[in-house]
Amino acid sequence: MITLKLVHLYPREMNIYGDTGNVLVLRRRLQWRDRPVEIVPVSLGDPIPHDADILLGGGGQDAAQGEIGEDFAGRAAELRAMADDGVVMLAICGSYQMLGHEFITHEGRRIAGVGVLDVVTRGQQVRLIGNNYVDTPSTGRLVGYENHSGLTTLGPGARPLGTSQSGRGNNGQDGTEGAVRDNVIGTYLHGPVLAKSPRLADDLVQRAYARRGVDTELEPLDDTLPELAARVAVGRPR
């Protein structure tokens, strides 16, 4: 069995509300199945391994997004080529915004994105905060927590990850949450989302194997606890 290489982008700067947990969840679910996995942290200036299977990026404050902004923008061509090549990506909140074209903070500061996702984000004074769930066509209900000032609008090159409760999600207006193209997923769900959305976790892994031409069926795991956690979170709006 091949080793899946998980790349953790900017673990120091972009990790709020437990988003590093997404990396741990993927690693643990592979280890439980005795499948080899390697984690490569990529910080400012580090190269992204050319054979990365899954890229994971977490949320960050506006200030942290500013800190990584130039470094991240310098990787635009590389990241777009990876997305075109089917590399799996899961980007949360601040990282999601920066996979788009640009993020204008609520103070009017422009943080350039890399254009992997056809989305733009504008900050506002009022933040969208609380537990949220997203109903998706392919991986059922995803459950997480959102806290952002940026409102995101999708262009024609991206489709929503799913539909959200009113007043939440991408912009609090159009009922969409997250964005998808090829194997790239952006979402506002922190938490970490994969701890309460095991179907999405397995879907990412399955996509990564499929891209490498590995035809394999993931062994079922006991997901009683993540499912319980998801139900409890859905019952608590904040």
Ligand code: GLN
């Ligand atoms: N700083 C961004 C915003 O407020 C992202 C926040 C986050 O990652 N939670 O919109």
